[in-house]
Amino acid sequence: MDTLVDRIRQGDRRCLARAMSLMDSAEPQGRRLRDSIRRHSAQVPWWGFTGPPGAGKSTLIDALLIRLRARGRRVGVVAVDPTSPLSDGAFLGDRVRMMRHAVDPDVFIRSLATHHSPGGLSDATLHCARLLELARFDPVLIETVGVGQSEVDVADVADVCVVVLGPGYGDDIQLIKAGLLEIADLLVVNKCDLPDANRLLTAVRQEFAAAAGTDRPVEVVGIEAKSGKGVDELLDRLLELDRSVRDTGRRNQLQYRRVLGEIKRAAMLTYQRALHRGLEDGAVRELVDKLARGDLSLESAVAQLSATVAGAREDAPD
Ligand SMILES: Nc1nc2c(ncn2[C@@H]2O[C@H](COP(=O)(O)OP(=O)(O)O)[C@@H](O)[C@H]2O)c(=O)[nH]1
Ligand SMILES: [Mg+2]
Numbered sequence: 001m002d003t004l005v006d007r008i009r010q011g012d013r014r015c016l017a018r019a020m021s022l023m024d025s026a027e028p029q030g031r032r033l034r035d036s037i038r039r040h041s042a043q044v045p046w047w048g049f050t051g052p053p054g055a056g057k058s059t060l061i062d063a064l065l066i067r068l069r070a071r072g073r074r075v076g077v078v079a080v081d082p083t084s085p086l087s088d089g090a091f092l093g094d095r096v097r098m099m100r101h102a103v104d105p106d107v108f109i110r111s112l113a114t115h116h117s118p119g120g121l122s123d124a125t126l127h128c129a130r131l132l133e134l135a136r137f138d139p140v141l142i143e144t145v146g147v148g149q150s151e152v153d154v155a156d157v158a159d160v161c162v163v164v165l166g167p168g169y170g171d172d173i174q175l176i177k178a179g180l181l182e183i184a185d186l187l188v189v190n191k192c193d194l195p196d197a198n199r200l201l202t203a204v205r206q207e208f209a210a211a212a213g214t215d216r217p218v219e220v221v222g223i224e225a226k227s228g229k230g231v232d233e234l235l236d237r238l239l240e241l242d243r244s245v246r247d248t249g250r251r252n253q254l255q256y257r258r259v260l261g262e263i264k265r266a267a268m269l270t271y272q273r274a275l276h277r278g279l280e281d282g283a284v285r286e287l288v289d290k291l292a293r294g295d296l297s298l299e300s301a302v303a304q305l306s307a308t309v310a311g312a313r314e315d316a317p318d
Contacts, residue, residue: 001029001032001033001036002036004018004019004033005033005036005037005040005134008131008134008135009040009134009135009136011105011135011136013105013108016108016131016132016135019033019131020110020127020128020131023124023127023128023131024112024124034127037127037130037131037134038130038259040130040133040134043133044133044137044138044139044140045139045140045159045160045241045242045245045246046129046133046139046140046141046142046157046158046159046160047139047140047141047142047158047159047160047161047162047238047242048142048144048154048155048157048158048159048160048161048162049061049141049142049143049144049154049162049164050143050144050145050154050161050162050163050164050183051145051163051164051165051166051188052145052165052166053145054166054168055164055165055166055190056164056166056190056191056225056226057143057164058079058143059190059225059226060164060188060190060223060225060231060234061077061079061141061143062101062225063225063228063231064141064231064234064235064238065077065101065107065141067231067232067235068139068235069101069104069106069107073106073138073139074106074107074136074137074138075106075107075108075137075138075139075140075141076107076108076109076110076129076132076133076135076137076138076139076140076141077107077108077109077110077132077140077141077142077143078110078112078125078128078129078132078140078141078142078143079109079110079111079112079142079143080111080112080113080125080142080143080144080145108132108135108137110128110132112124112125112128122156122157122261122265123262123265123266125142125144125157126156126157126258126261126262129142129157139242142154142157142158154183155183156257156258156261157258157261159242159245159250159254160185160186160238160241160242160245161183161184161185161186162184162185162186162187162188162238163183163184163186163187163188164188164190165187165188165189165190165200165204166189166190166191166194166197166200167189167191167194167195167196167197167199167200168196184218185218185219185241186218186219186220186221186234186237186238186241187204187208187218187219187220187221188220188221188222188223188234189201189204189220189221189222189223190223190224190225191224191225191226192222192223192224192229192230193224193226193227193229197222201220201222204220205220208220219237221233221234221237271309274309274310275305275309277309278305278308278309279305281308283304283308284305284308287301287304287305288301
């Protein structure tokens with residue numbers, strides 16, 4: 001395990017790819033690797049990109065990749081692609097668009113599909129981002145499908161959070177406003193070459209102007225990811241945010257939140273499994289009958305079931 005970690009740190013791409021596959025696995029080796037890299041992380045800010053499918057997240061990341069490389073940065077990307085028919089096209093699009101970076105030793109792109117990872121997508125994303133960080137990619141970029149539509153809450157794992165919108169894609173501001181205000185550091189309106197984008201930009205600016213005086217102001221930026229217009233300015237802003245995250249010690253809080261989220265998700269999974277096993281116990285039949293007859297309160301039934309579950313929960317590994 002230590003050898004694998006060492007090789008990844010030395011920049012061995014094959015080891016990195018192998019470790020990423022292990023991350024997705026429920027095998028003991030995967031579990032040991034996940035545990036062994038946790039302590040190495042938390043030096044490099046992670047930039048999250050979220051927003052509805054089709055808004056232009058992949059196109060933007062591609063444009064940023066070129067510019068970050070030009071500035072000498074080594075960039076790691078984790079792209080989460082839900083395997084729904086709706087976004088299958090986008091999945092292919094990501095691959096095709098970013099393919100030209102595949103030969104660049106200073107770029108590493110990992111796609112995750114929703115069927116991966118026994119622990120859920122948030123965890124798979126987290127582990128892969130950690131590995132990229134371990135392999136000295138800086139920054140690490142994370143693409144997820146937007147807010148409220150996916151089980152990945154990018155705000156759970158990203159230090160700098162960019163929400164990408166485009167005309168015709170998620171321009172129902174009322175719908176997106178509540179969630180976005182809390183997570184977005186930057187709100188990008190993409191496709192400003194299209195006529196409807198200006199309307200969206202104005203509407204979004206009005207909505208977010210209200211937050212201007214608060215401790216969490218949201219900046220709204222208009223760009224054209226495809227032609228690259230506005231992307232350099234956006235990158236400058238991102239790098240400023242990146243620096244402020246490093247400077248303010250926000251990293252420590254984020255690391256805490258990240259690991260807390262991990263233990264919370266793992267605990268819920270463990271209890272859930274134990275509960276399902278408990279429900280198969282013969283004694284449950286009696287409990288249900290009593291409850292159905294009115295001989296037992298729901299609270300008592302839950303208490304008794306919990307006792308059964310606690311008794312059955314002897315499966316903790318190592
Ligand atoms: N007109 C226009 N189209 C764009 C722009 N950026 C991206 N697109 C197109 O929008 C579509 C979806 O882009 P993609 O990056 O795959 O979106 P994602 O699902 O958010 O990753 C693609 O056909 C892109 O070519 C832009 O600035 N202007
Ligand atoms: Mg995409």
